[in-house]
Amino acid sequence: MTKHQPVTILLVEDDPGHARLIEKNLRRGGVSNEIVALDNGQKAVDFLFKKGDYAGADHASPLLILLDLNMPVLDGYQVLKMIKAIDETRHTPVIVLTTTDNPQEIARCYEMGCNVYVTKPVDYDQFSEAIRKLGLFLSIVKIPKDKD
Amino acid sequence: MRVVPRGLYGKLVLYVTLIIIAVISAFGFITYKQQVSRIESTANESVMLLAKNISLTCAEYVILYDYTNMEAYLKRFAELKNILEIVIYDKQGKILSNVVHEDGLQPLTRYSSESLSIPDSSEPSLHIENGKMVALYPITVDSIIVGWARLQYGLREIPYIRRAVLRNTILASILGTFVSFLALLTVLKSPTRLITSIADFAKSLDKVKGETIPVHHDFTEIEQLCEALNYASQKLSATERELMQHQEHLENLVTLRAAELAMTNEQLQQELVERKKAEERLSRYARELKENNEELRTFAYIASHDLRTPLVNMKGFAGELRFSLREINAVMNDILPSLDENNRTRLVTAFLKDVPEALGFIDSSAGRMEELINAISKLSRLGRQELKPELLQVQTIVQSALKDLQLVIEKKGIKVNVGPLPEIIADRNSLQTILGNILDNAVKYRRPGVPGEIEITAEKAPDGTVISIRDNGRGIPNEEIYKVFEMFRRVGTQDAPGEGVGLACVKTLVRRHGGRIWCESTPGQGTTFHFSIPEHVEFTDQATG
Numbered sequence A: 001m002t003k004h005q006p007v008t009i010l011l012v013e014d015d016p017g018h019a020r021l022i023e024k025n026l027r028r029g030g031v032s033n034e035i036v037a038l039d040n041g042q043k044a045v046d047f048l049f050k051k052g053d054y055a056g057a058d059h060a061s062p063l064l065i066l067l068d069l070n071m072p073v074l075d076g077y078q079v080l081k082m083i084k085a086i087d088e089t090r091h092t093p094v095i096v097l098t099t100t101d102n103p104q105e106i107a108r109c110y111e112m113g114c115n116v117y118v119t120k121p122v123d124y125d126q127f128s129e130a131i132r133k134l135g136l137f138l139s140i141v142k143i144p145k146d147k148d
Numbered sequence B: 001m002r003v004v005p006r007g008l009y010g011k012l013v014l015y016v017t018l019i020i021i022a023v024i025s026a027f028g029f030i031t032y033k034q035q036v037s038r039i040e041s042t043a044n045e046s047v048m049l050l051a052k053n054i055s056l057t058c059a060e061y062v063i064l065y066d067y068t069n070m071e072a073y074l075k076r077f078a079e080l081k082n083i084l085e086i087v088i089y090d091k092q093g094k095i096l097s098n099v100v101h102e103d104g105l106q107p108l109t110r111y112s113s114e115s116l117s118i119p120d121s122s123e124p125s126l127h128i129e130n131g132k133m134v135a136l137y138p139i140t141v142d143s144i145i146v147g148w149a150r151l152q153y154g155l156r157e158i159p160y161i162r163r164a165v166l167r168n169t170i171l172a173s174i175l176g177t178f179v180s181f182l183a184l185l186t187v188l189k190s191p192t193r194l195i196t197s198i199a200d201f202a203k204s205l206d207k208v209k210g211e212t213i214p215v216h217h218d219f220t221e222i223e224q225l226c227e228a229l230n231y232a233s234q235k236l237s238a239t240e241r242e243l244m245q246h247q248e249h250l251e252n253l254v255t256l257r258a259a260e261l262a263m264t265n266e267q268l269q270q271e272l273v274e275r276k277k278a279e280e281r282l283s284r285y286a287r288e289l290k291e292n293n294e295e296l297r298t299f300a301y302i303a304s305h306d307l308r309t310p311l312v313n314m315k316g317f318a319g320e321l322r323f324s325l326r327e328i329n330a331v332m333n334d335i336l337p338s339l340d341e342n343n344r345t346r347l348v349t350a351f352l353k354d355v356p357e358a359l360g361f362i363d364s365s366a367g368r369m370e371e372l373i374n375a376i377s378k379l380s381r382l383g384r385q386e387l388k389p390e391l392l393q394v395q396t397i398v399q400s401a402l403k404d405l406q407l408v409i410e411k412k413g414i415k416v417n418v419g420p421l422p423e424i425i426a427d428r429n430s431l432q433t434i435l436g437n438i439l440d441n442a443v444k445y446r447r448p449g450v451p452g453e454i455e456i457t458a459e460k461a462p463d464g465t466v467i468s469i470r471d472n473g474r475g476i477p478n479e480e481i482y483k484v485f486e487m488f489r490r491v492g493t494q495d496a497p498g499e500g501v502g503l504a505c506v507k508t509l510v511r512r513h514g515g516r517i518w519c520e521s522t523p524g525q526g527t528t529f530h531f532s533i534p535e536h537v538e539f540t541d542q543a544t545g
Helices: A016-028 A041-049 A074-083 A103-111 A124-140 B009-064 B067-078 B159-188 B187-206 B221-337 B342-385 B394-404 B404-413 B428-444 B476-484 B504-514
Strands: A008-012 A035-038 A061-066 A096-099 A116-119 B085-089 B093-102 B105-107 B125-129 B132-141 B146-153 B389-393 B415-418 B421-428 B455-462 B464-471 B517-522 B526-534
Touching: A008 A016, A008 A041, A016 A124, A016 B221, A035 A041, A041 A061, A061 A074, A074 A096, A074 A103, A116 A124, B009 B067, B009 B085, B009 B125, B009 B132, B009 B146, B009 B159, B067 B085, B067 B093, B105 B132, B105 B221, B159 B464, B221 B342, B342 B504, B389 B415, B389 B428, B394 B404, B394 B415, B394 B428, B404 B428, B421 B428, B421 B464, B421 B526, B428 B455, B428 B464, B428 B504, B428 B526, B476 B517, B504 B517, B504 B526
Parallel strands: A008 A035, A008 A061, A061 A096, A096 A116, B415 B455
Antiparallel strands: B085 B093, B085 B146, B093 B105, B125 B132, B132 B146, B389 B421, B455 B464, B464 B526, B517 B526
16 A cells, blocks of 8 residues: 655654654554664764764665754754755755644744654554654655755 | 210310319409509509609698699699599698599589598508599608698509400400310310220120120210110120020930931931842842742743653553553463463463553553643743733623533523623733633532522722622632642542643733732632733733743
8 A cells, every 4th residue: 555755764863762652653654664763963964964973875765854852962953954954955854753732832843944743642542643644644745856 | 966975074074164264264363463453553653653743843832822823733733644633732631722533634613621631640641542542642841741632543444454354364264165175175085985995895795795894974875875785785695695595405406306317317227228138138039039930931841841751652652562462462362272270360460450450550640641741831831922912802702701611501501690891901812711711610610509600790990900700609618729729739529620720820821911810719609700900911921932
């Protein structure tokens, strides 16, 4: 039933539990894409701009970013700002996954160019449901390609 | 203005003048006497000489009794001045001839019958007879008296001389008086000096303390002046004494007041210091309060964020466990028959009873915790969200809130009375939340078995509009009433769902409008909530981002 896009999912989440739950539920939702999990914003930036540990790396497939807001070193807002500030990454879709449903934060994220904002529901069923739906959504979403 | 003063001065002038007049008069009198006597002695000599001459020449005629020739001879004498009468007597004293003087010598019209009383002595004599000089000279021939010559001499010059002397004397007196008067006028200087000294005394009266000026009894006016001045001086010194007393009294008063003032001042200073301290304390409290508030808000914000993260894991992995449990259960049915009774029971108890029970507790606790976090987060947002003032019809808001509760109201037959409600300036959402929460409580906490009644009224108060919501519900015990507006506190029987955050939110919103909220309640009778919205709203804690 799924038509997989050659898209790598970059999961930026400092809480390993959350990362694990998200990954599990994405898989359960039918997402079989490669998932790269990073536990802070700096690593995400390094990965995206091929710096530090990722210097010289070659990411062939386009990316989709799942971004948490509350993170040490570089928080989600800073990462989002950097992604949206550079031509290379500006069109990369960013899905903000966060614990609060504060309307001000949501508004701020959209202003900064996030594509989708998802609140991590505490209720497990809701959460897994949301992630699964996200997985379905991701499976049909068209990611713009850098080249071609 | 009188030039000659009375009294001492006048007396002095009078006495001196009289003395001068007396002296001058005496001098004039002596001069007069001397002149008169000089004139008289000259007259005597000349009369005696004349009488001698007459007697000598008349001797021949007497001897010869040649009367006619003698008279002719005598007429020559009569032409002399002041000769009044020349009479020749014989030796017996019988008149031989006479001549009477009256404006010159004229022959007597009649011969005096009187005879001369022959003097005892034969010496010539001179005497005054009726103010006239009379010389009697013997007519002798060879020292034998043959007759007598009597010559009466009238000193007609003497009254003139007397008058002249008198006139001179009077003139001299007048002159002397005038001179003495002038002299006295120069002496006036000394009374002037006296007066000047009195004037100085008068001028220095203000400095004189009870002194008196010696009284000059010789000068009536000066005496009076002195007395007046002394009286004035005494009065003045009495007044001064009085003034001194007053001043002393005043000074005492001033000293007293100054002391009181100093004391008051000190008290004020102390109060000021205390007040300043109090103000400092107050501003420190305000600062601390603000900081605390800020911390609380940060805490609420962080709590809603950071408490959620583990909660997501708790719930998430509980879900995972449940998922795993379903897997286990699926294979357990295949395994169970191969196990012995004991192991089977243990496995079934663990996987079908204990684990699901544990997962249930984890779920419900995590759920409750999420509710609390949501409440905190909601309150934190209400405390910071931006409020917009607008003109609102309270009636409209109340009706819309009642509409939300319409189902319950109708179902429970609650009677709602809405009085005339004003329009106020407030934030729309806030007012909706406030009225919605209070009305929700009124509907929720009814008294069992009693038809509900809710009344909404409003009135103008000094600090704005007070809106009151009265119900006839179960009421709140007095000792619990303070909990009503506290977060997570729920009063009374917990038979209605709720987070325990509604009235805390209401309180926050009312406070942010600058208003107050309070409630009165009697258990078993009902509760009335009042809240005020100021006429000029000024929102506090307006969100900064």
